[in-house]
Amino acid sequence: MAALRTKKQSAESEENSSSGLSRRDFIAATAATGLAMGVGESARAAQAQAVAAAKPENALPKGQPEIFVGTSAGAILAQLKAAGVRTLFHTNVSGNVPFFEAIEKAGDVQVINVTHEGHGVAAAAGYAMASRGLGFFFGGHIGTGNAMSNLYCAWKDRVPLLTIGIGGANEGANQGADGQEQWDNPLVTEPFTVWTANLVANDATGLLRRAMKFAFGPPSGPVTLGGGTGGDDQVQAPIYKIDPATMRYKTRAQPDLIQRAAQWLIEAQNPVFVVGAEVGVEGAYDEMLALAEKLSVPVTETSHSLYANFPNYHPLFLGELEALRYPRKQDLLISFGESFTTTQVDPLKNVPVVHISHDPNTLGRPMALDLAILSEVKTAIRDLSDAIDGMLTKDRMAKIRATRLAEISALTAELKQSREMALRARFDASPMTWERVGYELEKVLDKDAVIVPEVGTQYYKVLRQLTMGGPNKQKIGRTVGQALGWGVPAAFGVNVALPDKQVVSLQGDGGFLFGQSEALWSIARYEAPMLIVIFNNHVYNESRDRNMQNGGHFYTEGKDFDGYLGDPNVEYGKIAEAYGLKGEKVTNASDLPAAMQRCVKSMRDGKAVVLDVDIAPDGPVISQGTWYQRHSIAEIRKKKLGISA
Amino acid sequence: MHGRRENNRILFLAAGALVLWVAAADLGRGLLAQASASATSDKQAQIEKGKEAVGQTCAACHAPILRMAAAQKQNEEQWKDTIYSMIGRGAEILPDEIEPMAAFLADTSARGGPAEAQAGGGGGRGGRGGQQPAGGEAADGRAVLQRSCQQCHDLTQATTKLPSEDWTAVIAKMTGYGVRLTPADQQKLIEYLNGLK
Numbered sequence: 001m002a003a004l005r006t007k008k009q010s011a012e013s014e015e016n017s018s019s020g021l022s023r024r025d026f027i028a029a030t031a032a033t034g035l036a037m038g039v040g041e042s043a044r045a046a047q048a049q050a051v052a053a054a055k056p057e058n059a060l061p062k063g064q065p066e067i068f069v070g071t072s073a074g075a076i077l078a079q080l081k082a083a084g085v086r087t088l089f090h091t092n093v094s095g096n097v098p099f100f101e102a103i104e105k106a107g108d109v110q111v112i113n114v115t116h117e118g119h120g121v122a123a124a125a126g127y128a129m130a131s132r133g134l135g136f137f138f139g140g141h142i143g144t145g146n147a148m149s150n151l152y153c154a155w156k157d158r159v160p161l162l163t164i165g166i167g168g169a170n171e172g173a174n175q176g177a178d179g180q181e182q183w184d185n186p187l188v189t190e191p192f193t194v195w196t197a198n199l200v201a202n203d204a205t206g207l208l209r210r211a212m213k214f215a216f217g218p219p220s221g222p223v224t225l226g227g228g229t230g231g232d233d234q235v236q237a238p239i240y241k242i243d244p245a246t247m248r249y250k251t252r253a254q255p256d257l258i259q260r261a262a263q264w265l266i267e268a269q270n271p272v273f274v275v276g277a278e279v280g281v282e283g284a285y286d287e288m289l290a291l292a293e294k295l296s297v298p299v300t301e302t303s304h305s306l307y308a309n310f311p312n313y314h315p316l317f318l319g320e321l322e323a324l325r326y327p328r329k330q331d332l333l334i335s336f337g338e339s340f341t342t343t344q345v346d347p348l349k350n351v352p353v354v355h356i357s358h359d360p361n362t363l364g365r366p367m368a369l370d371l372a373i374l375s376e377v378k379t380a381i382r383d384l385s386d387a388i389d390g391m392l393t394k395d396r397m398a399k400i401r402a403t404r405l406a407e408i409s410a411l412t413a414e415l416k417q418s419r420e421m422a423l424r425a426r427f428d429a430s431p432m433t434w435e436r437v438g439y440e441l442e443k444v445l446d447k448d449a450v451i452v453p454e455v456g457t458q459y460y461k462v463l464r465q466l467t468m469g470g471p472n473k474q475k476i477g478r479t480v481g482q483a484l485g486w487g488v489p490a491a492f493g494v495n496v497a498l499p500d501k502q503v504v505s506l507q508g509d510g511g512f513l514f515g516q517s518e519a520l521w522s523i524a525r526y527e528a529p530m531l532i533v534i535f536n537n538h539v540y541n542e543s544r545d546r547n548m549q550n551g552g553h554f555y556t557e558g559k560d561f562d563g564y565l566g567d568p569n570v571e572y573g574k575i576a577e578a579y580g581l582k583g584e585k586v587t588n589a590s591d592l593p594a595a596m597q598r599c600v601k602s603m604r605d606g607k608a609v610v611l612d613v614d615i616a617p618d619g620p621v622i623s624q625g626t627w628y629q630r631h632s633i634a635e636i637r638k639k640k641l642g643i644s645a
Numbered sequence: 646m647h648g649r650r651e652n653n654r655i656l657f658l659a660a661g662a663l664v665l666w667v668a669a670a671d672l673g674r675g676l677l678a679q680a681s682a683s684a685t686s687d688k689q690a691q692i693e694k695g696k697e698a699v700g701q702t703c704a705a706c707h708a709p710i711l712r713m714a715a716a717q718k719q720n721e722e723q724w725k726d727t728i729y730s731m732i733g734r735g736a737e738i739l740p741d742e743i744e745p746m747a748a749f750l751a752d753t754s755a756r757g758g759p760a761e762a763q764a765g766g767g768g769g770r771g772g773r774g775g776q777q778p779a780g781g782e783a784a785d786g787r788a789v790l791q792r793s794c795q796q797c798h799d800l801t802q803a804t805t806k807l808p809s810e811d812w813t814a815v816i817a818k819m820t821g822y823g824v825r826l827t828p829a830d831q832q833k834l835i836e837y838l839n840g841l842k
Contacts, residue, residue: 056828208782247742303735318737319735319737320735322705322706322735323705323734323735323736323737324737325701325702325705325737326706326737335727413740414740415737415738417735418738418739418740419722419732421729421732421740421743422729422730422732422733423733425725425726425729426726428731433733434733435733457734458733458734460733460735461730461733462735464733466734469679498815515731547719549707549713549716550709550712550713550716551712551713551715551716554715555716616731618726618727
């Protein structure tokens, strides 16, 4: 019988538990460096810093393990549990009986069934992003193709995720034989993972621990473990306790670099901050807010910021970096954990850029930097704040803060007025505007609801109507990868992690049609009382807009080969009803408030709702077009079928 | 006599009225012309303000904004809707810029291109495009300019360089940024730009 046999409680390793440099020491070292001015430092500096400053907090556990005796499947579960993993997303496959036996024996592990490997990976990723822990999925290797799209999204989003089964190849005696459900390339998931390997029974838990180390990085991301032996081999396996919160290597910038960044920040007339996903991942929200307020530095985010990393209602918040127009003569930009992986960097080309990231792979990739700082973002913010305190008198700081705050506040107030005008201009229009839906959501949702968007660039029209950041509404997604078919299962995973929050999935009709309706099965099975809003404009508006914005033949002809979705005119609420969920459809703006109230009541009562809202397409006039290349098999068939019936 | 005197009085009054009417009409026409000129001037000022705001706001994400405006043929109200839509998407547009931007974009739509391009393919803000006679190699060079440069620059910008640079260096830099130009087209473009007065 499988059992845990304790040899000795594992000793905590003190030497690995901290960076070994106190804040006081750091400040003293900072003061001692003096100033080292000058720009043009290459991002290569990051590598040097990685050697000099990086110090793992808890790369791999040390000390005496517990020894598990039993099946290898049982050992894997024991090691997962020792890392705090209790929720296992899963898609049906044969061959997992030993693992299920272990799960049943454990008694405190929840399997969440999902009907498609791609949805399973998205749900596990959503769970990881919401819980800030490790997402776990197991399924059949044959579902690797299904999983790839959302594996790619998780990789782009740097989500710590572990899958077992996905990615497996034939490593047995019949390699090259093209056998049933077999292929030979063992590295099929390699482009979208931070590590991929094959499980072996005699080192299953060791592989698992290394997989977790890779998953948390940095760089963090998905790990796929393929192969396996069915899990019924008898093993004696060491089990170590792992705290995912301390798995990530923690780095701290050299004091002179912080000093330099602080000096530039003080000297800049018009600095701008960019807040990125690492602020959210590290929980550095309060520190980020305090630093911005210290000198009243305006704050932006990129168009695909994964989380609400700064309060969007704050007078210092200017919105998207890509749209940045003010301050007019920016003379310093400091990025706090924004990877810029999908961002146009044009706005930055003439501005000195300081990039702070805990991920050495990110620094300097999309652009040349003036100062690259490899550091945990939260620590860097605190260090920067301390360095400023050491350089400026309180009076000087207050003067800078007050002058700048007055200017930025006046500007953000005007921009808010413009948004209000945009909202009111078509407030009662039917089909409805994105802004109107956002406005109504703000009125009915809980203050701390979690929004999971998967819509095009119109998403900002909704999100700027919502009060987000800090103790207010949170945002997870849109996936930086942007491969459609992620949102609903990801939102489901978020709800699994956060059962006490309202979770709202924002979907375009086009995105939902990327095979997402089956995710409603899991939502119904596990009674996830979510709201799924379908922004139904009957068109792939985003791509049509881009394709047509410069005019051209198709624009003048009113032709769009792949954009129009209104034929058939899908009733998304009825899809929900087919799964036993509640469906709502709103075509008139005046009906929206009451429908929203009914949705919230249904969520309160424990049942998910799909709210299908008729949305006006925007962009060029061609957005109204309903042309598509018609083809009817029923019309062209030459043979009468079904006559015998 | 009485009747004749009366007739003279009527004639006098009629003549006076005619003079007054003509004078009033002249004055009215003058005032109308003045008002019209003032309205045109106001509209032009609004369009100019809109042009500046469009340049600062739209081009960040829509490099060929002027070509878009020309292609989409929207009127002022439709452009205002588009501007509202872009504000929703995050464009930093101030309340008093909305009407001028709509006016400029509608004007550009109506002309089939920006005003300075209509006037000769460039000009304004120090640009020099269009001051070379059309035809022959110059026409070829201008075609390359319009085809390859207008994607990211308006013609004003695309025909202006720093005094310290020559056009060969500028074109080399742009091809380094990814602009696809055959060597022959590069040569046509350089000759055209060098020929601008």
